[in-house]
Amino acid sequence: MNNNNKFSVGEFSEKTGIPIPTLHYYDEIGLLRPEKNPSSGHRIYNYQDIIILQKILSLKFLGYSLDEIKNLLNKTSFTVDLNESLSLHLQALEKEKIQIEQSMKSINRVIRLIEEEGTVDSNLILNLIHSMRTEHIQKEWMDRHMLTDVVDVVEELEKKSEEDNFSLDKTIYQVSKEVKQLYGKPVEDPKVQRMIKNYVEEYFSLLSEDLMQKFADMNIEGELDFQEFENMTPSPFTEDEQKWFDQAIDYYIQQEEIE
Amino acid sequence: MNNNNKFSVGEFSEKTGIPIPTLHYYDEIGLLRPEKNPSSGHRIYNYQDIIILQKILSLKFLGYSLDEIKNLLNKTSFTVDLNESLSLHLQALEKEKIQIEQSMKSINRVIRLIEEEGTVDSNLILNLIHSMRTEHIQKEWMDRHMLTDVVDVVEELEKKSEEDNFSLDKTIYQVSKEVKQLYGKPVEDPKVQRMIKNYVEEYFSLLSEDLMQKFADMNIEGELDFQEFENMTPSPFTEDEQKWFDQAIDYYIQQEEIE
DNA sequence: CCTTGAACCTCAAGTTACTTGAGGGTTTAT
């Protein structure tokens, strides 16, 4: 197609960077219908078609579906009523963006953990991701049960630096692993107590004094319907492991108080 | 299903927030296969299935496809080789994020323009979006042609506040409109010259002195293959309008120099 | 003028992660 402003699909595709099958598709759905050579059926694109395609790409960029674009293309002017749909798109994009940012954060944390540990039990990792994923849901649940103090704790934790966050990941991971190894031993076994000590120190070194106090106070108060909460946060432990772990911590606290 | 840890699809769906058809689908593709009542065929989910589902959702959150998830679910541990795929996902997410941020910026600018103008010619709007969309491509093109000074100009423009950016949008839009109205009149017509004055002032008030100088110097230098560049930036004007506009600017500059 | 390879054509089917619907069986509460 030697003419200066008539192009074959191939040339047009080359010029615009849009793959040929996509151009075929746009033709098929009536979005961009070039001229056709009546005898051969070959498509003939012209300069105007480049402009239409640019419009299509622009509207896609704004988040419109091809169907919506087909309608918008006919409009010669845009009026304020378009703003409504633009605002909607904007909201959707905002949500997507937040999603992506959270995912990126989680991935970074997982990558680092794997890097440092070499091999990591998949259950524990997935548990970690799960809690990152549902952080805001858990917060909302706690808000609903007016556990505002705990929300404070969580938020305090969030404000911590990346570094601290990561070392907490590592501690939680290490502890999970050790619990699984040590499970079955009596809770007063020195190995067990050393592990617990490690955990408690690391975990609370990241929290300020007064929050620790609030946290402790709260622990004393009665039962709530934790059923729902438990469903949201499957622990990496079996039920028995969890019980054993709780006992070991109780024992540790008692010992501390005696001293 | 009165049993405490056996659930029907409905109950399971309620508990987890995943729609029933989706659970059916996950069953079908072998991702989450609950027990089945052999006589009725009804699905029976248990507590373990909640955990599996949470794993699935976690891996989805990281950006894996259901197919990949099916394989990952069988793994009991994750090793460093997983990091490669995680990094890839991270990169993809980063790209998506940038895309979204750009779209959001563009939409905001368009919304504001429409708000202030009421009704806007769709060609001009789409042209505006097009240039936002291809900003980085244009910059790359200029880099390639070693027009680093122009890149400086563009970057300077980018650094300008949202406000300035917007008032530039508006100016460009207004000028486009006026060009279309005034086209045909002689370039020395006072109306035309007033319009040009307006444009030049607004446009260059946003650039610093030395960049203006560089820009001017550069303009004098010879031709390049602007063909390619033109393709990337379809002007909102017809060819004739563009010519007329260029002449009007030339005339304006001459007058300025005489004074 | 003929041939050959590249480019083009149409039409059908595949992709992902679901959603919707038709037509019919099962459970559960009354």
Add this chain to the structure above:
DNA sequence: ATAAACCCTCAAGTAACTTGAGGTTCAAGG
């Protein structure tokens, strides 16, 4: 026992393409 609520399977639809088979047309060289 019967009705409402719930469940089943299987088929088809969705968006925005991509892939492939099988056949036609074009452009250049001999």
